[in-house]
Amino acid sequence: MDYQKIFDDIWEEIRPFSEKGKQADYIPALAKVNPDQFGMCLQTVSGDVYPYRQADTRFSIQSISKVFALAMCLSLRGESLWKRIGKEPSGTAFNSLIQLEVEKGIPRNPFINAGAIVLSDILITELVRPEEEFLHFVRELCGTESIVYNDEVAHSEREHGFLNAAIANMLKSHGTIENDIEHVLMFYFKMCSVEMSCRELASAFMAFADRRPFNIDGYRLTNSQIKRMNAVMQTCGFYDEAGEFSYLVGLPGKSGVGGGIVAICPLKYSVAVWSPRLNSKGNSVMGMKALELLTTYTEESIF
Numbered sequence: 452m453d454y455q456k457i458f459d460d461i462w463e464e465i466r467p468f469s470e471k472g473k474q475a476d477y478i479p480a481l482a483k484v485n486p487d488q489f490g491m492c493l494q495t496v497s498g499d500v501y502p503y504r505q506a507d508t509r510f511s512i513q514s515i516s517k518v519f520a521l522a523m524c525l526s527l528r529g530e531s532l533w534k535r536i537g538k539e540p541s542g543t544a545f546n547s548l549i550q551l552e553v554e555k556g557i558p559r560n561p562f563i564n565a566g567a568i569v570l571s572d573i574l575i576t577e578l579v580r581p582e583e584e585f586l587h588f589v590r591e592l593c594g595t596e597s598i599v600y601n602d603e604v605a606h607s608e609r610e611h612g613f614l615n616a617a618i619a620n621m622l623k624s625h626g627t628i629e630n631d632i633e634h635v636l637m638f639y640f641k642m643c644s645v646e647m648s649c650r651e652l653a654s655a656f657m658a659f660a661d662r663r664p665f666n667i668d669g670y671r672l673t674n675s676q677i678k679r680m681n682a683v684m685q686t687c688g689f690y691d692e693a694g695e696f697s698y699l700v701g702l703p704g705k706s707g708v709g710g711g712i713v714a715i716c717p718l719k720y721s722v723a724v725w726s727p728r729l730n731s732k733g734n735s736v737m738g739m740k741a742l743e744l745l746t747t748y749t750e751e752s753i754f
C-alpha cells in the first residue's frame with residue numbers, strides 16, 4: 452500500500468479544514484501552542500514507518516496517556532480492575548460530573564477523566580515511584596528514552612483544574628479513591644503532560660496493533676487482554692464522539708485535547724495524527740478527517 456501517496460491525497464482534501472476549531476484553552480499552557488500544525492505517522496506491523504509533515508514534533512498527549520495507564524493497571528490488577536471502573540461508553544463529556552454522581556462514584560470507563568483519575572490512584576497504591584515508573588513504561592513501550600513530562604503544562608492544569616478536582620473529591624467521597632486527593636490529581640496531570648510525536652505514538656501503539664502477548668518493563672498483557680483494551684478504545688476512546696469516530700473511521704483509538712489521535716488497525720498498522728484545533732467535543736478536526744479518509748482510501752478498517 453502506498454501510504455505516502457495516500458497521505459498526499461489526504462492532505463489536499465483536509466486543507467480546507469485548517470482553520471476550523473480551536474486549540475484547548477482551558478489549560479492555559481496549551482492555549483499557547485501554534486494551532487496551525489499537522490503531523491501524521493503510520494507504522495505497519497512489519498516495521499515500515501511512514502512519517503508525514505510534522506511527524507516528529509512533540510505535543511501534549513493529554514488523554515492518550517489514559518491508554519498507557521490502563522495497560523499498566525490491567526496488568527497489575529487483571530479483571531478485578533473492573534470492580535472500580537466500568538467499561539461502557541459514557542455518552543457524556545470527558546470531564547462530566549453528572550453521571551459520576553448518579554452512578555455513585557464508579558466511573559463509566561477508564562478513558563473519561565474520572566476513570567483515569569481512579570487509574571492514577573491505583574498506580575499510586577501499586578508503585579513505589581509512580582511518576583518515574585509510568586514514564587519508564589512509556590519510554591520502553593516506544594523505545595525512546597528522551598520522552599519526558601512537561602511540568603509547565605502539568606502545573607498550569609493543576610492551577611486551573613477545578614473540574615478535575617471536583618471529580619476527584621466526588622470519587623473520594625464515594626470511597627473510590629484510596630490515596631491523598633492532591634497526590635492523585637497531580638499524578639494524573641503529570642501523566643497527561645507527557646509529550647510525544649506522531650512517530651513515537653505510532654511506535655508505542657504497535658503493542659496494541661500486532662496482537663502479540665505484551666511484556667513491557669515487566670508489565671504483561673495476554674492477547675486476550677490486548678483484545679479487550681482495543682475494545683474499550685473502540686467504544687470509549689472519544690468521549691461523547693465515540694460513536695461518530697467508530698462510524699467515520701472504524702478503528703479503535705484514543706484522542707487527547709492536545710490535538711493528538713492514535714488508532715490501530717489490528718494486524719496491519721498503528722497510526723497517529725496531530726493537529727491542535729479541536730471540535731466542540733474535544734477531538735482534533737483535521738485529525739478526525741484525516742483518519743476518516745485514511746480508512747476510506749485504504750479500505751482498511753475493522754469493519
Ligand code: GLU
Pocket residue numbers: 512513514515545546564608615640643706707708709733
Ligand atoms: N488533562 C486533560 C483534562 O483532564 C485531559 C483531557 C483530554 O485530553 O481529553 O482535562
